[in-house]
Amino acid sequence: MPFANATDLASPYFQLFGKAKRLHWDPADIDLSADRDQWRLIVRDYQRERYAEQIRRLCAFFAAGEESVTNTLAPFLAAVPRGELGLDKEFHLAAQLYEEAKHYEFFARYFNEVFGESPAVAAAELTPAPQAVLVDDLNAVTDRLRRAEGREAVRHAFLEAVTHYMGAVEAMLARTGYVGAHDALASRGWLPGLQEGFRLIRRDEGRHVAFGIHVVREMCADEPHLRSLVQDTFERNLPNVLGTIQAFGIYDTPIVDLGKLTAFALGAYEQFMGAAGLAAIDATGLETELDADG
Amino acid sequence: MLRPFTPEWAAAFRDAINADAEYRTAGAGWTWPLALSLSADPARGFPHDVAIELDLAHGTCGEVRVKVGERATTDYVLRGDYDAWRAVVGGQLDPVVAVTMGKLKLVQGSLTTLMLQTKAAKALVACAQKVPTDFGAS
Ligand SMILES: [Fe+2]
Ligand SMILES: [Fe+2]
Numbered sequence: 001m002p003f004a005n006a007t008d009l010a011s012p013y014f015q016l017f018g019k020a021k022r023l024h025w026d027p028a029d030i031d032l033s034a035d036r037d038q039w040r041l042i043v044r045d046y047q048r049e050r051y052a053e054q055i056r057r058l059c060a061f062f063a064a065g066e067e068s069v070t071n072t073l074a075p076f077l078a079a080v081p082r083g084e085l086g087l088d089k090e091f092h093l094a095a096q097l098y099e100e101a102k103h104y105e106f107f108a109r110y111f112n113e114v115f116g117e118s119p120a121v122a123a124a125e126l127t128p129a130p131q132a133v134l135v136d137d138l139n140a141v142t143d144r145l146r147r148a149e150g151r152e153a154v155r156h157a158f159l160e161a162v163t164h165y166m167g168a169v170e171a172m173l174a175r176t177g178y179v180g181a182h183d184a185l186a187s188r189g190w191l192p193g194l195q196e197g198f199r200l201i202r203r204d205e206g207r208h209v210a211f212g213i214h215v216v217r218e219m220c221a222d223e224p225h226l227r228s229l230v231q232d233t234f235e236r237n238l239p240n241v242l243g244t245i246q247a248f249g250i251y252d253t254p255i256v257d258l259g260k261l262t263a264f265a266l267g268a269y270e271q272f273m274g275a276a277g278l279a280a281i282d283a284t285g286l287e288t289e290l291d292a293d294g
Numbered sequence: 295m296l297r298p299f300t301p302e303w304a305a306a307f308r309d310a311i312n313a314d315a316e317y318r319t320a321g322a323g324w325t326w327p328l329a330l331s332l333s334a335d336p337a338r339g340f341p342h343d344v345a346i347e348l349d350l351a352h353g354t355c356g357e358v359r360v361k362v363g364e365r366a367t368t369d370y371v372l373r374g375d376y377d378a379w380r381a382v383v384g385g386q387l388d389p390v391v392a393v394t395m396g397k398l399k400l401v402q403g404s405l406t407t408l409m410l411q412t413k414a415a416k417a418l419v420a421c422a423q424k425v426p427t428d429f430g431a432s
Contacts, residue, residue: 235404246395263390
């Protein structure tokens with residue numbers, strides 16, 4: 001019954017869709033004029049700390065990541081009817097695809113208008129760990145989803161892809177990174193346009209993460225044998241997820257707090273494992289936090 | 295002061311674990327024997343790899359075994375060089391950050407399980423810090 005959930009307005013997926021509509025924003029509206037002036041000063045005044053290099057690198061990781069998730073979300077939408085996963089999930093995923101495109105647009109604008117270079121350079125900045133988890137392995141898992149045939153195979157591939165995309169990439173890296181990057185800039189009063197972009201993107205990512213937690217909980221509760229797919233997906237990805245955060249460990253004065261980011265990422269991981277029934281933790285803590293995000 | 299990765303140090307480490315109320319709680323969910331493995335470092339007095347095998351279960355430590363030049367056979371094995379272990383046991387490097395940075399490598403066992411037990415890992419390292427340890431000058 002692929003349309004069973006279509007009009008269930010209490011469905012968490014439908015509610016996420018409602019929130020996405022209420023919290024609409026346009027990357028083109030963010031004022032970057034103060035950032036352009038400040039950027040020149042940060043480049044000039046913090047050469048020893050390499051702050052400009054670190055901020056640009058953060059943005060390059062985010063830009064390449066947002067481009068990659070924009071490229072790889074379509075197979076999720078196409079899988080919903082094939083796996084009879086419920087039309088309400090498609091409502092959310094349609095909003096998410098639109099949001100990922102806006103996130104990439106924001107960074108494309110930032111590279112063009114503040115850094116004064118093409119956003120196409122971002123992909124070349126990725127070191128092996130982020131290249132694997134954000135691009136190559138994400139492509140592989142969503143490609144498997146695209147090719148999966150038959151209801152069961154599609155559902156399994158969907159859960160695996162959700163764990164990778166919403167769990168490893170969005171919960172552990174994107175949302176963690178946006179929280180850390182926003183705090184780093186806010187505590188210094190730097191780059192108000194970038195801060196605003198980070199704040200709005202992080203709010204969207206909270207809904208994307210919430211979608212992932214709902215899917216993992218729902219599918220693992222209905223079919224407990226699927227839990228091993230969640231665990232195996234994290235087992236494969238954890239080294240590269242953690243390696244991506246540590247890419248900022250090469251700096252003597254890291255602009256983000258790596259210990260805090262690692263703990264935050266592992267907290268998100270625990271919540272996913274809890275939702276799968278694989279950890280003695282209930283995921284409502286993160287959901288409350290995500291609700292507070294908007 | 296005890297030299298690290300010696301039988302005397304391992305025994306003192308076990309006693310520190312069993313005397314520790316913090317580890318009894320934080321380590322309650324950890325039920326797998328774990329080996330701390332040191333890569334050979336002849337200049338520091340370790341001509342062979344050394345592994346300390348700890349039979350950890352439910353917040354306590356049963357038997358400990360010291361294996362010199364032999365593979366550890368426990369379910370979980372964390373391996374690092376002398377500088378890594380000195381930084382972790384000395385408290386300059388958080389054990390979870392050490393694993394994420396690859397300074398300590400999980401060469402046996404499940405990373406997903408270990409990363410759900412970060413409180414146990416930190417409490418275990420805190421026990422090692424209670425053993426008076428002589429790492430020598432850096
Ligand atoms: Fe995004
Ligand atoms: Fe997202």
